[in-house]
Amino acid sequence: MNSFLIGLIAFIGTFIIYQISKRMYQKKPIPFTLPIFLSTAVIVIFLLFTGIPYKTYMIGGQWIDIFLGPIVVSLAIPLYREIHLIKKYAGAISIGIFAGSLTGVFTGIAGAKLFRFESLVIQSIAAKSVTTPIAISITEAVGGGSASLVAVFVMIAGISGGMFGPVILKICRIQHPVAKGLSIGTASHAIGTAKALENSELEGAVSALSMTISAVVVSFLVPVFLAFM
Amino acid sequence: MKYFIMVLQISVLFLFNFIGQFIRDYFSLSIPGSLIGMLLLFILLILKIIPIAWIQTGIDVILKDIPFFFIPVTVGVVQYLSFFQGKGSLTILLVIVSTFFVISISGIVTNFIIKKEEKSYE
Numbered sequence: 001m002n003s004f005l006i007g008l009i010a011f012i013g014t015f016i017i018y019q020i021s022k023r024m025y026q027k028k029p030i031p032f033t034l035p036i037f038l039s040t041a042v043i044v045i046f047l048l049f050t051g052i053p054y055k056t057y058m059i060g061g062q063w064i065d066i067f068l069g070p071i072v073v074s075l076a077i078p079l080y081r082e083i084h085l086i087k088k089y090a091g092a093i094s095i096g097i098f099a100g101s102l103t104g105v106f107t108g109i110a111g112a113k114l115f116r117f118e119s120l121v122i123q124s125i126a127a128k129s130v131t132t133p134i135a136i137s138i139t140e141a142v143g144g145g146s147a148s149l150v151a152v153f154v155m156i157a158g159i160s161g162g163m164f165g166p167v168i169l170k171i172c173r174i175q176h177p178v179a180k181g182l183s184i185g186t187a188s189h190a191i192g193t194a195k196a197l198e199n200s201e202l203e204g205a206v207s208a209l210s211m212t213i214s215a216v217v218v219s220f221l222v223p224v225f226l227a228f229m
Numbered sequence: 230m231k232y233f234i235m236v237l238q239i240s241v242l243f244l245f246n247f248i249g250q251f252i253r254d255y256f257s258l259s260i261p262g263s264l265i266g267m268l269l270l271f272i273l274l275i276l277k278i279i280p281i282a283w284i285q286t287g288i289d290v291i292l293k294d295i296p297f298f299f300i301p302v303t304v305g306v307v308q309y310l311s312f313f314q315g316k317g318s319l320t321i322l323l324v325i326v327s328t329f330f331v332i333s334i335s336g337i338v339t340n341f342i343i344k345k346e347e348k349s350y351e
Contacts, residue, residue, distance in 0.1 A: 061301030070242035072263035076270040092342040100335025107327040137261030148305025174336035183336030
């Protein structure tokens with residue numbers, strides 16, 4: 001089979017699996033039916049079962065990968081739409097996001113160092129609180145880590161925050177919708193934002209805003225912390 | 230025609246990504262080029278140099294299905310299965326604990342500041 005045909009099958013297959021996962025999530029919205037989790041799990045199991053190497057799958061996968069950078073750019077649109085929120089809560093939002101981003105980068109690197117993981121793992125874990133394409137770009141910019149490890153850590157941060165975020169907010173008595181949206185967006189990026197949107201439009205908007213701003217903050221923090229920790 | 234315009238709108242994203250990469254390489258910065266491109270587009274939107282109506286319909290199509298684009302890179306975990314079966318499984322716990330810290334600390338800080346600000350208005 002020529003490589004164009006293999007690529008086409010991988011691309012179309014991924015698209016169909018994603019569409020089915022989306023339907024499943026609409027029917028039963030629990031963390032394990034999240035389209036990114038379900039689609040990934042199905043494809044991983046398929047590759048393991050058939051023995052098809054990841055490299056072969058990526059002949060088509062790389063056509064999708066080229067969108068990772070442009071998608072980061074596209075986040076300028078929701079950021080622009082929420083500009084009234086930035087103005088209204090400027091002080092609280094900037095301090096809150098900075099505190100959260102700092103916590104995420106510090107605890108991630110410190111924990112990985114504590115358990116004596118090699119630098120590949122430390123670099124891959126540092127940016128795990130921000131959305132996948134930015135986390136990958138940050139890791140590539142510091143010249144290390146593995147894009148796939150980054151993507152998996154980002155997914156774990158997203159799902160765990162989406163699952164247990166509401167409980168943590170309750171324990172810490174965080175009631176203001178802006179504070180709730182901000183903390184979920186800063187910790188769990190797009191997956192957290194999807195969860196915040198279920199609660200209220202305001203919470204979702206703040207979460208979307210926070211995941212974007214925290215991505216900018218984290219991209220400045222990661223190189224500094226990796227150099228000095 | 231409608232789809233042609235959408236493709237053009239989406240290619241704006243590629244253009245800004247490219248410009249961002251160029252700026253990053255030219256000044257050898259350590260922040261990602263895509264992020265520089267995003268900030269650049271954001272500034273041009275605020276200054277109304279680029280009206281949002283020119284680009285939003287095509288980009289909204291992408292924004293709606295962002296997770297799709299993360300699938301191939303996440304599937305890459307298949308190369309690390311042995312890592313997660315061994316000591317690497319600790320990283321899962323590590324990421325979860327770190328995430329809980331981020332939620333509680335950013336939430337408490339923000340909640341505190343908002344309450345304080347609202348009190349000072351009374």
